Amino acid sequence: METSLKSWRSDFVARLAQPLFVEALFDHMPDMVFSIKDRAGRYVCISEACADRCGLDHKREAVGRTAHELWPRHMADRYTEQDEQLFRTGQPVLDKLDLTLFNNRKPGWCLSNKTPLLDKAGQLIGLACLSRDLLEPSRAGIVDARMAEAVDRMLARYAEPLRIEALADLAGICTAQFERRMKKIFQLSAGQFLTKTRIDAAARALAETDTAISEIALGCGFCDQSALSKQFRQLTGFTPRDYRQWIRGTQ
Known part of the structure; x- marks a missing residue:
């Protein structure tokens, strides 16, 4: 039963015409930033919220660019350090408190999680990141x-x-x-x-x-x-x- 469920799920995912469907889901969540990067740190896709914070007219402008091309240096340095840790160890990066830019372009704090992405051969080829704004704690000076x-x-x-x-x-x-x-x-x-x-x-x-x-x-x-x-x-x-x-x- 367990084997047949795994096979059914794998077949379903393989049939999807839009494997980046999750990007569209997060486009409608302004308090969350979603992105996918390759091993070189280049953005494969980002959500609308991420594009807004980076001052881009459209999220496709981020494709192929790195964090240092889109974010303030002190933020990009931390993001890149986390990415390199994940690529070095193959382990997810969980519950990280990070600086970010809110939609009004003012700095604040977010809670980030990153997970490794593997190809069909099991090789690590990138990562997916989801960051959630900590609006109330940031305003209250809690973070x-x-x-x-x-x-x-x-x-x-x-x-x-x-x-x-x-x-x-x-x-x-x-x-x-x-x-x-x-x-x-x-x-x-x-x-x-x-x-x-x-x-x-x-x-x-x-x-x-x-x-x-x-x-x-x-x-x-x-x-x-x-x-x-x-x-x-x-x-x-x-x-x-x-x-x-x-x-x-x-x-």
């Missing part, structure tokens, strides 16, 4: 460069024993304020966000490697395999072993 740095720390060093108090210090605010900002932005407490980040990393390792579960647990910031199993089951409904079998279609 700033130091807050983004603290979130970057959690995303990059989740394997370490991070303390919420130390992250709050990095953000330049007290622990209670840090927790309120995390809740406002991500709808998760700082502890929950850190756990989610670790579980996301563990799920990728389970799906893409044959590393022992005990090693994955330690490499993702859990004290042992039991701690990983408990948290993983709470969030996904699977044990790590069952998830590995399910995602690989061997269960």
Whole structure:
């Protein structure tokens, strides 16, 4: 049954005359910016909102150009750094706080996620990015460069024993304020966000490697395999072993 569903879905997608249909969907969402880039960082397509923010008359003007040709340098540098990380590791870039330009051309903050795009041979050929404006937090001063740095720390060093108090210090605010900002932005407490980040990393390792579960647990910031199993089951409904079998279609 599982095999036939996968085959049916693959056949359906292969029959689509407009594989970039998703671009049209986001054209009608002014608070979201959607784009696809190739390995060289050139835009394959962008949504209307992205074209507006870049000062383009039409979104087709972005095709073949790079972030440094369309965005202010300090923004483009960060976007390009993220892209290179994804191309280097093959892993998605999740929950990044980034500077952007709103539709009124004023700077603000957005929450970005990027996913790798593979060709039929399984080779990494590009990425898709979706960024959502954080309008209310930005107006209230909830997001700033130091807050983004603290979130970057959690995303990059989740394997370490991070303390919420130390992250709050990095953000330049007290622990209670840090927790309120995390809740406002991500709808998760700082502890929950850190756990989610670790579980996301563990799920990728389970799906893409044959590393022992005990090693994955330690490499993702859990004290042992039991701690990983408990948290993983709470969030996904699977044990790590069952998830590995399910995602690989061997269960």
